[in-house]
Amino acid sequence: CYFNNISHVFILSLVTFSKNLNMIEIRHHTFGQPIIILEFDDSQEVIIYNDKLDSIFNHPEIQDRKVVILSLIGAFRGGKSFFLDYCLRFLYAHFPSINNPNKVTSFIFKKDDTWMGEPDEPLTGFSWRSGTKRDTTGIIMWNDVFLHTLDRTGEKIAIFVMDTQGLFDNESTPADNSRIFALGNLISSIQLLNLMNRAQEDHFQYLQFATEFAKFAGSSMIEKPFQNLTFLIRDWNNDDEYSYGTAGGNKYIKEVLSPNNCNNQELQSVRETIFECFNKIECCLLPYPGKIVASRKNYDGRWSEMNEEFRSELKTFIEFLLMPDNLIIKQINSIDVNVKDMSQYLKNFFTIFQSTEVPRTSSIYEFTVESHMNSLVKKCVNDYKMTVYRNSDLITKESMPIIHEKCKEKALVLYSHEKKMGSSEHDEKFRTELIDEIDKFYEYFNEQSEQKSKEIEAELMVQHAAIVRE
Numbered sequence: 416c417y418f419n420n421i422s423h424v425f426i427l428s429l430v431t432f433s434k435n436l437n438m439i440e441i442r443h444h445t446f447g448q449p450i451i452i453l454e455f456d457d458s459q460e461v462i463i464y465n466d467k468l469d470s471i472f473n474h475p476e477i478q479d480r481k482v483v484i485l486s487l488i489g490a491f492r493g494g495k496s497f498f499l500d501y502c503l504r505f506l507y508a509h510f511p512s513i514n515n516p517n518k519v520t521s522f523i524f525k526k527d528d529t530w531m532g533e534p535d536e537p538l539t540g541f542s543w544r545s546g547t548k549r550d551t552t553g554i555i556m557w558n559d560v561f562l563h564t565l566d567r568t569g570e571k572i573a574i575f576v577m578d579t580q581g582l583f584d585n586e587s588t589p590a591d592n593s594r595i596f597a598l599g600n601l602i603s604s605i606q607l608l609n610l611m612n613r614a615q616e617d618h619f620q621y622l623q624f625a626t627e628f629a630k631f632a633g634s635s636m637i638e639k640p641f642q643n644l645t646f647l648i649r650d651w652n653n654d655d656e657y658s659y660g661t662a663g664g665n666k667y668i669k670e671v672l673s674p675n676n677c678n679n680q681e682l683q684s685v686r687e688t689i690f691e692c693f694n695k696i697e698c699c700l701l702p703y704p705g706k707i708v709a710s711r712k713n714y715d716g717r718w719s720e721m722n723e724e725f726r727s728e729l730k731t732f733i734e735f736l737l738m739p740d741n742l743i744i745k746q747i748n749s750i751d752v753n754v755k756d757m758s759q760y761l762k763n764f765f766t767i768f769q770s771t772e773v774p775r776t777s778s779i780y781e782f783t784v785e786s787h788m789n790s791l792v793k794k795c796v797n798d799y800k801m802t803v804y805r806n807s808d809l810i811t812k813e814s815m816p817i818i819h820e821k822c823k824e825k826a827l828v829l830y831s832h833e834k835k836m837g838s839s840e841h842d843e844k845f846r847t848e849l850i851d852e853i854d855k856f857y858e859y860f861n862e863q864s865e866q867k868s869k870e871i872e873a874e875l876m877v878q879h880a881a882i883v884r885e
């Protein structure tokens with residue numbers, strides 16, 4: 416009955432899901448739309464749209480897939496949405512997606528230019544170039560999800576694309592910027608920082624929070640707290656010294672981030688610790704796209720009007736970034752995160768930004784630990800439940816306590832072997848929570864079995880009564 420109910424719910428959600436599919440408007444080259452999942456209103460209050468987040472993350476097809484989240488953050492009108500829309504073109508040309516009815520079945524790299532679309536095709540996707548005045552400030556997610564199975568490991572992944580709008584501007588303080596930047600890092604696995612012309616002193620203030628977080632997390636993080644950070648520098652005009660693309664970019668960023676190149680004490684410490692916070696720091700230098708892209712009012716995004724040098728570098732970089740071998744699975748404390756857990760992480764991280772005006776490093780760290788440990792406890796409780804169910808044929812009133820103890824022991828061994836986060840107090844707290852959860856389930860299971868045997872007894876009595884009547 417328990418399993419029947421589950422499969423019933425599952426089938427129901429599949430039906431609803433396929434109904435939704437039919438309703439999705441199929442637009443030129445796109446099968447999704449941008450959805451605001453977190454918004455800062457005029458008084459800087461944070462509004463979280465959990466229902467929208469759920470509508471993207473709750474597809475039954477993707478729950479157990481590992482997560483890849485591409486995010487781009489940076490100042491307003493820096494060509495971020497424009498760049499992401501070309502990323503969407505690459506993704507649609509190479510990967511199947513939840514909403515794409517003409518599914519590309521597997522990844523075959525299109526070496527030619529075809530993934531970039533027709534030369535005169537207007538650019539759609541995340542809304543770009545919506546004027547000089549920013550309207551929405553927040554985090555926007557593409558509501559279609561790309562699917563792939565990694566050749567190297569056979570793992571199934573789900574790729575999400577996230578845009579940010581108006582988060583860094585003249586009105587926001589450096590402290591705000593660095594927190595928003597940290598939020599981007601916490602929730603994405605491929606984080607791009609979009610900068611105009613060059614990386615300068617005030618941009619490193621964004622990184623301050625990340626380095627603070629790393630110090631706070633200290634030894635409780637097994638690996639570096641953040642994954643990749645890629646500086647994407649637009650309108651680069653010093654290609655004599657550092658060539659376009661990632662080769663020149665990586666050389667450049669190494670120079671710029673070197674602590675020797677800095678007079679400011681505070682920023683020097685950022686430079687010193689930055690390499691300890693991120694698994695990998697990279698940089699790509701893109702050329703000026705040409706006058707039409709940069710300033711023509713009614714330019715519609717078509718690539719035929721880009722400077723050829725820019726088009727070619729844009730193409731090369733997107734191919735590099737999104738090639739399956741380079742996709743990075745979201746990890747927290749070096750554990751891969753799946754879609755199911757990711758939506759919970761997102762909600763948790765967003766909540767701290769909502770509950771305190773200026774979230775402190777300690778509370779963000781605490782949330783990371785809580786989220787990580789909660790999902791570990793859930794995993795171990797599920798392990799216990801599955802072993803109990805697997806043994807259900809052997810269960811009698813007498814054997815139940817012994818089976819319970821064995822399964823509990825197995826779940827606790829699993830808990831002790833898994834990577835944990837936080838202090839020994841955290842460890843103790845979550846271990847106790849795990850034992851409580853298991854004991855609670857045991858009580859419930861006992862009640863159920865007792866109920867079941869009562870039902871059987873009642874049924875036998877009815878049958879017995881019927882026989883007596885005859």
Ligand code: GDP
Pocket residue numbers: 490491492493494495496497498542543544545649650701702703704707708709710714
């Ligand atoms: P966002 O606010 O950062 O998302 O910027 P948009 O993607 O909306 O683009 C803002 C403007 O920048 C548009 O007019 C684009 O045509 C233009 N643009 C796109 N890429 C570049 C670039 O690399 N350099 C410059 N100078 N402008 C660009």
Ligand code: MG
Pocket residue numbers: 495496497542543544578579580
């Ligand atoms: Mg934008």
